[in-house]
Amino acid sequence: MTATPLVELRGIYKRFPPDVRANEDVSMAVAPGEILAVLGENGAGKSTLMQILYGVYRRDAGEILVDGVPVEFANPGDAIRHGIGMIHQEFMLVRSFSVAENVAMGTAPLKGEKFDVRAVAADLTALAQKFGLGVDPAAIVEHLPVGVQQRVEILKLLYREARLLILDEPTAVLTPQEVAGLFDVLRALKAAGKSIIIVTHKLREVMDISDRVTVLRDGRNVGTRITAETDEPLLARLMVGRDVLLRADKQPTPRGRSRLSVADLSVAGHDGELRVRGLSLDVHGGEILGVAGVDGNGQSELVEALFGLRPVVSGQVALDGEDVTRLSPAARRTAHMAYLPADRRNVGSVGDLSITDNAVLGAQRTFARFGGRWRDRRAAAAHASALIARFGIRAPGPDFPAGKLSGGNLQKLVLGREVARDPGVLVVEQPTRGLDVGAIETVWAELLAQRAQGRAILLISAELEEILNLADRIAVIFDGRIVGTVAGAGADVAALGLMMAGRPVAQYGAA
Amino acid sequence: MILRLERRLAPASSPRAIFFANAAAIVAALVVGGLLFLPFHVSPLTAYADLVGEAFFTARGFGYTVTEAAPLILVGLGTVFAWRSGFAYLGFQGALLVGAVVSTWLALQIGASLPFALFLPLALALSFAAGGAWSGLVGFARARLGGTEVLVSLMMNYVAALLVQYLVTGPMRADGDLPQSALLPRSTWLPIILDGTRANIGIFVALVAAVIVGLVLRGSVVGYELIVTGLSPRAARFGGIDVSGRTLLSSVVCGGLGALAGPVEVLGNQHRLLDGVGEGLGFVGIVAALLGKLTVVGTVIASVLYGGLTVGGNAMQRHSGLPSSVILVIEALIVLLVLASDLLRSWRIVFVVRQAA
Known part of the structure; x- marks a missing residue:
């Protein structure tokens, strides 16, 4: 590199006592007007590195240079003053404030006792126009879609004259169209000379948007490549350290009879507002019905109602033709329904209890003697050991606290426990959220194995890639309704994206 | 050199770590408390020797x-x-107090005519039932109506205290100057288990209850469901556990257990009902459970230590003339420091030597 990089990290070390080496000798640089992707699995040290760059953590060793000059950041304020801004996964916005007020807060000069919001709004309009951001400074943040809120965060950084924007997993909450829109904005920023670091574990995005990519594995920089000179398999191998094929091996399976049938179901959210509005669907044995949609369109309320965790306002849920709408979760378990909740740490398991105690959750009366009254610890421990062995859960033993398992290993435990009960219907919610590639492979393979055994699987996922790989049919949920159902094979991503944004598309393919 | 707290990556949770943290907290409390002796020209070592010697030896x-x-x-x-x-x-x-009232009433009504072997189980069972109903009201309010048990249960302490006041000044008042019930029949007193001491079979009642509670929580399916409910109500519901039913059960049993302290106090110590009976025990017991980290064994140990501290503190006061408030300060220090010692399980103290710039 000939020109001076805008920001350079040299030999960064960060250790969390007693024995986690989050970053070891990581060096990287980002040039003016460059989009750099930082790629790595969960736990590879991406976040730690960015937090060090943003002044949240202190490095143990190494150097940070801005414009070739060594700098010390005691806190994010220092980083911002050097033109470095960061957008976290959770937006830092006051929801009841307008866009301009959010931007003014903490940055704009005070006019008397108040911010000069009008002046800020004028600046924002200019900025938004310059970069094609399309944000109304007067709009109240909570009325804005997620994709636009993200633009507000970007505007905030631009207003603070950030020269380097760090985006941490920016696409996790967006529809495909919103992702495309975000990338257009990023390209405009780049054309205006801004530098961007995008932290991600999605290979497709790296290829789409970045100029160069730095791959982290186990806290080390295992390679920096010019994006145009590499490809997805190469990057995947760098990231994981071995060959991976994120393509599920799906065998054709005969479709059985209808096992789970939902008719005209309406469910209210915590605030009493309807979140599911007259939704109907059918899941057959030997098939995976994928429910695609952006988070927050009634998916959680739907699955909670299906499992009896949330009362139904109207409509019917039937298992094998039997009405179960009013049954308790325990009764639904007895009726061979199983559920893999999205929140595996707080709903699917109890972190303070051992793997053994978690392995019997929901079946505590089965692993018991004296008519289900006294716990049979030996049987429970044997069951836990069997799950550990069968699903390759990495743990010191069945007495190990479940809360100390990694996300992937915990998910294997919860999924293993649910399928071990031989369910007829399996409801699966966001099964691979936050998991690394290896664990995703295991979970996908197990879901397909369950499908091959004739189980009816309802897969709710915000990851389109997951749905496309696993589902036999895809139903798209928007605002509590199914806006369309298409065949999984050969589904058109653009059409799905439009439906996820609420635009019904003429149905095509088998439904 | 400066002291700095550094977060441990994982809390130290081994039994050894817990033991050392607690032991260090108690020693620290005794050392700090010992400073209070110096103005009275009493050697902390002698005073503590008096305390421990009297209470346990x-x-x-x-x-x-x-x-x-x-x-x-x-x-x-x-x-x-x-x-x-x-x-x-x-x-x-x-x-x-509810347990104390029920057992007093039973002893005065039929205590004299029943053999003790029949009377005691009956008194305990009735006290348990009455206390369970008392606390079950709070559980019902929480499970069915969504009330907060903290406030409601605290307020009900006043109701019970006023109820006792009413009874000993009204319906149950014995002749005499003091507002108190008649002396209970001697046959209903808890028998002494060690000649020449005040130790009565109340301690056996407590220990048997401890064994039963320990077995239920550790071994039974209901105990498992209770613990899951306590750790994560959402996971419990997901696991098919009837969360509000379990909450109700827990509320009944906990008050029943607490009510057993009533007969133990009235039949074992006071031998009559009087205003202010068992003053403060209902709160010190909570502290003992917290010191015992909400485990059965820990609670028994903490209770005995706490009892010993009170007894030894009195002896210390007699021998060395220290005001009894000193022992209250030490008790409070122990509670504070033991609870604070949990901090050391998640954080470590590091000594940092400032480097020359």
Whole structure:
């Protein structure tokens, strides 16, 4: 590199006592007007590195240079003053404030006792126009879609004259169209000379948007490549350290009879507002019905109602033709329904209890003697050991606290426990959220194995890639309704994206 | 050189770490408390030797210690049962008084005509039932109506205290100058287990209850469901556990356990009902359970230590003329520092030597 990089990290070390080496000798640089992707699995040290760059953590060793000059950041304020801004996964916005007020807060000069919001709004309009951001400074943040809120965060950084924007997993909450829109904005920023670091574990995005990519594995920089000179398999191998094929091996399976049938179901959210509005669907044995949609369109309320965790306002849920709408979760378990909740740490398991105690959750009366009254610890421990062995859960033993398992290993435990009960219907919610590639492979393979055994699987996922790989049919949920159902094979991503944004598309393919 | 707290990556949770953290906290409390002796020209070492010697190494003193400990254990067990299942009950003082009233009434009515072997189980069962109903009201309010058990149970302590006041000044008042009930028939007094001491079978009642509570929480399916409910109500519902039913059960049992401290105190110590009976035991028992980290064994140990501290503190005061408030300060220091010692399980103290710039 000939020109001076805008920001350079040299030999960064960060250790969390007693024995986690989050970053070891990581060096990287980002040039003016460059989009750099930082790629790595969960736990590879991406976040730690960015937090060090943003002044949240202190490095143990190494150097940070801005414009070739060594700098010390005691806190994010220092980083911002050097033109470095960061957008976290959770937006830092006051929801009841307008866009301009959010931007003014903490940055704009005070006019008397108040911010000069009008002046800020004028600046924002200019900025938004310059970069094609399309944000109304007067709009109240909570009325804005997620994709636009993200633009507000970007505007905030631009207003603070950030020269380097760090985006941490920016696409996790967006529809495909919103992702495309975000990338257009990023390209405009780049054309205006801004530098961007995008932290991600999605290979497709790296290829789409970045100029160069730095791959982290186990806290080390295992390679920096010019994006145009590499490809997805190469990057995947760098990231994981071995060959991976994120393509599920799906065998054709005969479709059985209808096992789970939902008719005209309406469910209210915590605030009493309807979140599911007259939704109907059918899941057959030997098939995976994928429910695609952006988070927050009634998916959680739907699955909670299906499992009896949330009362139904109207409509019917039937298992094998039997009405179960009013049954308790325990009764639904007895009726061979199983559920893999999205929140595996707080709903699917109890972190303070051992793997053994978690392995019997929901079946505590089965692993018991004296008519289900006294716990049979030996049987429970044997069951836990069997799950550990069968699903390759990495743990010191069945007495190990479940809360100390990694996300992937915990998910294997919860999924293993649910399928071990031989369910007829399996409801699966966001099964691979936050998991690394290896664990995703295991979970996908197990879901397909369950499908091959004739189980009816309802897969709710915000990851389109997951749905496309696993589902036999895809139903798209928007605002509590199914806006369309298409065949999984050969589904058109653009059409799905439009439906996820609420635009019904003429149905095509088998439904 | 400066001291700095550094976060441990994982909390130290081995039994050894917990033991050392607690032991260090108690030693620190005794050292700090010892400073309070100096203005009185008393050597902390002699004073502490008096304390420990009296409370644990004389038959008479140890008898007092276990007598002090028994009601604390029972209230502590109620706390363990309730709090482990997510029911933050604070009404043990009230439950204790309800048990005291019921057992006093029973002893005065039919105590003289029943053999003790029949009377005691009956008195305990009735006290348990009455205390359970008392606390179950709070559980019902929470499980069915969504009330907060903390406030309701605290307020009900006043109701119980006023109820006792009413009874000993009105319907149950015995002739005489003091507002108190008649002396209970001698046949209903808890028998002494060590000649020449005050130790009565109340401690056995407490220990049997401890064994039962320990077995239920560890071994039974209901105990498992209670603990899951306490740790994560959402996971419990997901696991098919009837969360509000379990909350109700927990609320009944915890008050029943706390109410057992009533007969132990009335039949074992006071031998009559009087205003202010068992004062404070319903709260000190909660503290003992917290010091015992909400485990059955820990609660028993903490209760005995706490009882010993009270007994030994009195002896220390007699021998060295220290005001009794000193021992209260030490007790409070122990509670504070033991609870604070949890911090050391998640954080470590590091000594940082400032580097030359």
